[in-house]
Amino acid sequence: xxxxxxxxxxxxxxxxxxxxxxxxxxxxxxxxxxxxxxxxxxxxxxxxxxxxxxxxxxxxxxxxxxxxxxxxxxxxxxxxxxxxxxxxxxxxxxxxxxxxxxxxxxxxxxxxxxxxxxxxxxxxxxxxxxxxxxxxxxxxxxxxxxxxxxxxxxxxxxxxxxxxxxxxxxxxxxx
Numbered sequence: 001x002x003x004x005x006x007x008x009x010x011x012x013x014x015x016x017x018x019x020x021x022x023x024x025x026x027x028x029x030x031x032x033x034x035x036x037x038x039x040x041x042x043x044x045x046x047x048x049x050x051x052x053x054x055x056x057x058x059x060x061x062x063x064x065x066x067x068x069x070x071x072x073x074x075x076x077x078x079x080x081x082x083x084x085x086x087x088x089x090x091x092x093x094x095x096x097x098x099x100x101x102x103x104x105x106x107x108x109x110x111x112x113x114x115x116x117x118x119x120x121x122x123x124x125x126x127x128x129x130x131x132x133x134x135x136x137x138x139x140x141x142x143x144x145x146x147x148x149x150x151x152x153x154x155x156x157x158x159x160x161x162x163x164x165x166x167x168x169x170x171x172x173x174x175x
Contacts, residue, residue: 080166
């Protein structure tokens with residue numbers, strides 16, 4: 001995965017109390033995973049190339065320090081599946097959208113449900129997605145809100161770890 005273990009990723013994400021903070025942390029984690037993927041796109045055998053070309057591209061203010069740019073490069077080179085590209089891009093776009101808004105979005109809000117509903121890595125798990133749908137439309141509102149929000153947060157956390165695993169698999173499959 002990234003420099004973080006799966007447990008550390010889950011722990012980091014579980015500490016977030018709303019969707020805004022969760023997406024911010026998730027995107028930082030996903031960018032870290034993408035940055036670990038990127039060096040494998042370049043010629044790795046030459047130390048000069050790594051030092052003078054690749055490292056500046058990946059530097060904190062370098063052109064590939066953006067999740068959108070880096071992700072598009074990996075996808076354009078055919079190194080990741082379209083579904084992985086689309087899911088990570090969706091994380092990035094919603095984070096950007098929510099950052100531009102004034103309010104805080106909770107895990108039980110409709111925005112979170114629409115987001116989950118559009119993530120392939122969640123909808124491909126029928127048990128998880130059906131549980132979210134059933135709980136969303138359950139009639140016991142007070143009890144439902146906290147549990148439902150927790151289930152959405154769990155599904156999103158598992159989505160992030162799934163995407164990191166897929167990035168690692170795609171990277172390693174190339175070598």
